[in-house]
Amino acid sequence: MAICTPLNSSTYSSIIPQQNHHDAAVSFARRACWRATSSHRPRRGFTVITCASSDAGTVVIGLAADSGCGKSTFMRRLTSVFGGAAEPPKGGNPDSNTLISDTTTVICLDDYHSLDRTGRKEKGVTALDPKANDFDLMYDQVKALKSGVAVEKPIYNHVTGLLDPAEVIKPPKILVIEGLHPMFDERVRKLLDFSIYLDISNEVKFAWKIQRDMAERGHSLESIKASIEARKPDFDAYIGITYH
Numbered sequence: 001m002a003i004c005t006p007l008n009s010s011t012y013s014s015i016i017p018q019q020n021h022h023d024a025a026v027s028f029a030r031r032a033c034w035r036a037t038s039s040h041r042p043r044r045g046f047t048v049i050t051c052a053s054s055d056a057g058t059v060v061i062g063l064a065a066d067s068g069c070g071k072s073t074f075m076r077r078l079t080s081v082f083g084g085a086a087e088p089p090k091g092g093n094p095d096s097n098t099l100i101s102d103t104t105t106v107i108c109l110d111d112y113h114s115l116d117r118t119g120r121k122e123k124g125v126t127a128l129d130p131k132a133n134d135f136d137l138m139y140d141q142v143k144a145l146k147s148g149v150a151v152e153k154p155i156y157n158h159v160t161g162l163l164d165p166a167e168v169i170k171p172p173k174i175l176v177i178e179g180l181h182p183m184f185d186e187r188v189r190k191l192l193d194f195s196i197y198l199d200i201s202n203e204v205k206f207a208w209k210i211q212r213d214m215a216e217r218g219h220s221l222e223s224i225k226a227s228i229e230a231r232k233p234d235f236d237a238y239i240g241i242t243y244h
Helices: 009-015 019-034 071-082 117-123 136-146 202-216 221-243
Strands: 001-004 047-049 061-065 103-110 153-155 164-169 172-178 195-198
Touching: 061 071, 061 136, 071 103, 136 153, 136 172, 164 172, 164 195
Parallel strands: 061 172, 061 195, 103 172
Antiparallel strands: 001 047, 047 195, 153 164
């Protein structure tokens, strides 16, 4: 598996000053893939991209980052590069996290939470804790889609914090799985043809998270700040350690 040489955020900002950081990230990712090297240790503020060829069937891309790092926005931009605008499934759950374009389906791995928001509070765990996620189902369904088999994927509702009824996902040409843990489970990691980790500074990440959770999910500033503080130890234990 090759690791493409990364550029830092200041570099791609200087290259494409007229674009915001989310738009620039797409051009950055494309430029970074032009120069491959056999090994590279990730550093703070860098986007790390690794890739491997796919023999046949659906190509699977894994995008990992902490909450509030712009994963969903990054993927919307990237899917437009692959072809077509990414939109929620037509006629489905309006709170679905899935995005579908002409060539690409983007799945949010929050849908594989095994505990809803209340359940996590009762058990004293955050969404970053592996115990709050169903990796067996994640593996089975990503493997099925990569093999050309449709699945009934669960939906985690970010507004209500509940687990909604499943939705049918058909195998696309390109499958993107984005979330906290696309590379955590070894079985899932081996299914990836291309992997990306967005390493955003805490200041930017927290500002984005507060803006998003208040505007899109109706959370209060106090609850968001409490969530950020509660997540820090688990991020270091289960997410950051995987990529640094």
